Amino acid sequence: MADMTVDELAARAGMTVRTVRFYAGRGLLPPPRLRGRTGLYGPEHLARLELVRELQSLGLTLAAIEKHLERIPPDAPPEDLALQRALLSPWAPEEPEDLDRHELDRRAGRHLDEEALRRLEALGIVERDGDAVRVISPALLGVGAELAELAMPLQTLIAAHEAVDRHTTVLAAELQRVFQDTVVRPYRERGRPPEERDRLLELATKLKPLMIQSLVTSFQRAVDRTLRDSVPRAPGR
Numbered sequence: 131m132a133d134m135t136v137d138e139l140a141a142r143a144g145m146t147v148r149t150v151r152f153y154a155g156r157g158l159l160p161p162p163r164l165r166g167r168t169g170l171y172g173p174e175h176l177a178r179l180e181l182v183r184e185l186q187s188l189g190l191t192l193a194a195i196e197k198h199l200e201r202i203p204p205d206a207p208p209e210d211l212a213l214q215r216a217l218l219s220p221w222a223p224e225e226p227e228d229l230d231r232h233e234l235d236r237r238a239g240r241h242l243d244e245e246a247l248r249r250l251e252a253l254g255i256v257e258r259d260g261d262a263v264r265v266i267s268p269a270l271l272g273v274g275a276e277l278a279e280l281a282m283p284l285q286t287l288i289a290a291h292e293a294v295d296r297h298t299t300v301l302a303a304e305l306q307r308v309f310q311d312t313v314v315r316p317y318r319e320r321g322r323p324p325e326e327r328d329r330l331l332e333l334a335t336k337l338k339p340l341m342i343q344s345l346v347t348s349f350q351r352a353v354d355r356t357l358r359d360s361v362p363r364a365p366g367r
Contacts (some may be wrong), residue, residue, distance in 0.1 A: 135168035143179040160204045177211035184215045238275040249278035
């Protein structure tokens with residue numbers, strides 16, 4: 131990749147020049163190389179900006195991003211930065227979407243009346259600001275709309291949602307910690323061998339869908355066991 135001016139770097143990163151200069155001023159980018167009075171940026175600068183964007187998608191504050199990047203050597207090659215971004219990407223949350231009511235109904239597969247919207251809002255699936263609706267979790271919109279139609283007290287739905295969210299958050303953190311301790315840390319301790327980088331990238335890409343499939347299957351079995359255990363057993367059995 132040829133050297134880039136700040137305008138070219140901003141265009142490649144999908145940011146404004148002002149944002150790039152702001153990040154550089156906060157120390158998130160190493161200084162550019164100078165050719166006369168022109169600052170030139172390379173692939174390592176682009177890789178850092180892409181990593182910053184990934185960290186932002188995880189909801190990290192700028193202060194937290196700064197602390198994270200402080201642990202990365204200024205001369206870290208683009209390949210290492212790309213690997214860090216790949217390790218984060220599979221765990222990044224969905225991007226919220228702003229939809230009008232017509233598109234919202236189309237995506238939900240049904241007409242959402244005021245009560246349904248109120249329930250979806252209580253479940254944290256949508257947010258409303260007047261007539262505008264922001265879908266926080268597009269993937270949950272369909273199943274959320276079905277839940278909203280159930281003849282069940284809203285408090286029951288909220289309690290169930292909070293229980294699932296609480297336990298899955300803990301589980302996700304533990305799985306990420308296991309992956310870091312048993313896969314990423316040994317890779318770093320071996321000096322980041324280039325021949326292992328592609329294997330690690332592949333693992334990171336495949337990890338999320340496999341973990342989700344495993345979680346769904348395990349949860350189904352756990353629900354079945356709980357239901358079986360709740361049925362009174364006949365005497366002597």
